[in-house]
Amino acid sequence: MVQNRGYIPKSRQREKPREGLKYIGKSMKRVEDPRILTGKGVYADDISFPEMAHVAIVKSSHAHARIKRIDTSKAEKLPGVLAVLTGAQAAEICGPLPTWSSPPVFQRVIAHERVRHVGEAVAAVCAESRYIAEDACDLIEVEYEPLPVVVDPEEALNSRGDAVLHPEHGNTNLILESKFDFGPVKEDFAAADHVVKRRLRWPRSGGTPMETNGATAVWDEGSQRFTIHVNSSMYNFVGWMIADTLKIPHHKLNIVPTLAGGSFGAKLFLYKQPVMAAIFAKIVGRPVKYLEDRMEASLTNDAHASDRVYYAELACKKDGTFLSFRQRIIDDYGAYFQYGVGQHGNALAQVVGPYKINSVGVHVQAVLTNKNQQGAYRGFGSEVANFVIERMVDAAAEELKIDFLEIRRRNFIQPDQFPYLIPTGNMYDSGDYEKVLDETLKILDYKGWQKKVAEMRKAGRYVGIGIATTHERSVFSSTEFWMWNLDGKIGWTSSPDSMSIKIDPRGRIYGTLHSPFWGNSPETVATQVIAEQFQVDPSNIEITYSDTDKGLHSTGPGGSRFTVMVTGAIVGAAAILKKKIYKIAAHMLEANPDDMEMRDGHVSVKGAPQKKVSLQDLAFHAYYMRLSMPDPEDPDLTSGLDATYVYDHPVTTLPDPKREHMGIFYPIMGHMCHSMVVEVDPETGQFTFLDYACVHDSGVMINPMTLEGHMRGGVVNGIGSATSEHYYYDKNGQPTNTLLTDYLLPSISEAPANMKCGHVETPSPFTEYGIKGGGEGGRMGTPPALAQAIEDALRPLGVKITELPLTQKRIRQLVREAQTKRAAD
């Protein structure tokens, strides 16, 4: 069903935001922690079976080449080697890996005939130990016929012939090009007094969790089934796609989640490790583990992130009013295209940031190059859009000579304008951007810093302040993927999450999550919401995770959706259970079911709390006293106490078939303001934080402590993306930093020592309790603020920042160029 632009579905919110909640909103210690803190958490590499064998891969040393010959004979003869596979052999056993690109760009678990980036597997060995497997890899001889290498994204637009990575998609590496005008872009630009133009560059980084990807597969000959233990998400959403690759019936595969040692998007959906482990498990008839090593994690983990060139234009009035925002984007996707340009659909959810902008023009050119392909990383492309709009706003302020905070205030969408539809069709559910900004300025002591900075500058120091006011769209519905399917096929329109709740005969509550732990706090969130729903002490609640055998439709964490979605699922399941509980209690207490409430582990009569039955007694009754129930015919009153609920997206609509708008697809709109004071050493290119303050509005908070964890952790991810992290390939397509000695994750010495966090709570009118997502945290806000702070510090030199990462080398280069120019002038 296609809805008109402007149609907003009715809210399904059952639990209104309110005062007096007992468990929601409290900084409860995490229930995940005791086992993790004592070394008893089970991560991917902690899975072990007797007789387990190990896989290692031969990595391509070429960026682009035809595989002419592979000789595995020496490897096969090495004692301890159980099996060796080439790409050709693997292609006979299994199909291409899952992909969402349309049309599909196929990737294989082991490259077949052609390698498209350094590090791509060209052969794999299964052996008694990882040591022996690597020894055998060293014995495999591969002869390559080099092909032209494509590295620069803008040059990739012109690739022809042998330089084309996937010729079956035409004689080009421009794998997808889309142009949309949302609203009267031309007219708005014609009406502008001033157009700000910039070329901006966002570099290739990656989530790079401390734990790499890994899977252990067990093949059961008797039942002809695979069981795969993996640190992936989305297995209860699309895990069946792995069965397709393995060419087995879907019910012959069970995927069991392990804890994930961080993801940040990098483990959104893992397929290489499960497939590789599974094919060998069947061949050798033993459990097989394939754990990515650190080098593979940077070379071939399918999780590099946005690598974009922007040509952006912001049309303004003289008074600083924004009219229209137009951008051409070239995005370097690497060698494959697993999620299509999903990262650009994502960015269009909040492309105008917190500002009123009447129209938006977008021209996306997705190119393929000889690099590890893009996947997801904290922001999924929206963090780039935040950087771009904020850099443009700062540039507009400078060119129009308006204070950079004032120009923001003038253009902010106002609290009385929600729900607010932006030109792309997405809706912002609620917000109060001035309040977030004001709170940030207060926490930072902006006025105090302004004075101090002025004094420090007089003393010859290079000190600057940066502030960014950015969005964190949360709770995706996946409908935006449809926008890019130019073959006209409809995209997916439902990305639900589910919950199963069982109350046992003694009143203890079991919650089963259908999504994994990937470094967030799913057990804690579920515990707090269940405790609130049933008014029981959290110590009576146990949370576990389902595998795919028992799993319900669940998208899992990602896009800051988990807390909102699982809360919706819990509320739904609890409603079913409470209906039954109240019926039974009413019978036991000789009262009306409508008068029941949960209170302190009991069900009691509203207004008469002494009339009560404990949940424990009630549960016993529900399990064993079916024949004592009031109405033996009541179909709701089956024995036991359990319920499941699949919670669909709280508010989403379909895109327009003529692609005039994208519908509502990412509407639960968080907001944040990040501010910092930095001092730059222009002679060495180093900088230090003198202060850092940030305020987030993630709606109603379930657990402020864990939310602040995301804020601060995201800040340090953002510092990495903005200053030190860069998956860089030289002109031959050779990666220059495959190890953590050179891919520079911020250490504690690069992190601000005291990040001050604040909160504003603008409830969502659409989600349970008014919660919004907050998992992507500071990475959505830090980069533009930091760019502004460094630019501000170097203002006396006239340095302009248009490109990240701001490494010491780049800062020094900018200063050197500015000084040279000044000397020449």
Place this chain on the structure above:
Amino acid sequence: MKPAPFRYVRARSVDDAVAALARDSEAKVLAGGQSLIAMMNVRAAKPDCLVDINALSGLDYIKVKDGGLAIGALTRHETVKRSALVKEHCPLLAEAYEWIAHRAVRNRGTFGGNLCHADPASENPAVALVTEASFVLKSAKGERTVAAGDFFKGVYQTAARQDELLIEVRIPSRPKGQGWGFVEVSPRKGDFAMTATVVTLELAGSNVKAAKIALTGVSDRAIRLPSVEAALAGKPATEDLFRAAGEAARKAINPSSDFHADDAMRRDLASTLTRRALTAAKSRCA
């Protein structure tokens, strides 16, 4: 990322170790292993045979001998970093340790192993050059002493022959009144240097009597800058002079480019850090 197989010899004494090295021309010394094992894990190094010297006693010491420090080659970094003797006799070395690695690596890595590894971006080789340290090498054939200036030969290359074991490093004590400076820029704290400048400075009145300057991270090994040193001698020790020395350092080097720093960056750093190191050294001349 697992190391390739190798033959393993656990040496129980220095004689045991040098005998093992003499016996097997492919043998290499395994000291703390903090650089070597990392390289072996990525199979950038695949030694056929390792002679593990960690079990041998008698090479873990810091003492004062013949007007200088004598540091046993197997002394762990953390021991050197904390040594009161080092602070007293070679405060420059103590200061360099503010920049070297991290605690767990310093607990294990050895002073001698680090010097023998001869990483071109490592700090201690530059300290050894400026302090004019000497290296005592022992083989089954006997002992010899090599001056720091002759010890470092290139990336991971030293004057030590395959059959030789570094047993001691001798560092002359700081002459009274000599100032010192150590300034580094690295990608992150504890990382190898992009560039570091190490200087000592002696004054005669307000003029420079003698300056020694070494840089790390700008060549295939740590290097001294004799021409820059010579140009300082006898001149008034002013900020202008140090600035000029920095500019001379910029021109005296021929650095290579890598991902973290290009030629221009390293020249800029050489200039700035030389000036800053000299300034720091001057403030410590007493």
Place this chain on the structure above:
Amino acid sequence: MNKEKITVTVNGRKHEKEVEPRRLLSDFIREDLRLTGTHVGCEHGVCGTCTVLVNGKSQRSCLTFAVMADGAEIQTIEGLGTAEKMHPLQQGFWEKHGLQCGFCTPGMLMTAVELLKENPNPSVDEVREALSGNLCRCTGYQTIVESIQRGAEIMRGGK
């Protein structure tokens, strides 16, 4: 492949095993002794995740061959406390949200054990210096510092 016989005491328990010389101490602890609380992050000594105490001193178990630990006393995260009776540092990390995914946490804890042994009341700067070689991708580090200071406080007898 030749194997070497080694004797190591891990968390107070003595083990005699034969190992290949190239076997990394991290693999020995995790696979041969099945103490999987010690995690391996980077496998080349940069991230600090695999840090254990060898004879009381922090050490990267991925940069040590098991043969080099012959005769040593090793302590891993399993040797601290249990979920029922946590070590004060574990308690501190729990209270102050010093972990999210928890993967780097074993290395953080073992590094902190060494720090507090030498300095029972470390300042923020001292904790930051001690943790400079341990990477965490989740927390932004600030709560780890608070956790260690909290652990120190409990160890000093605070509540």
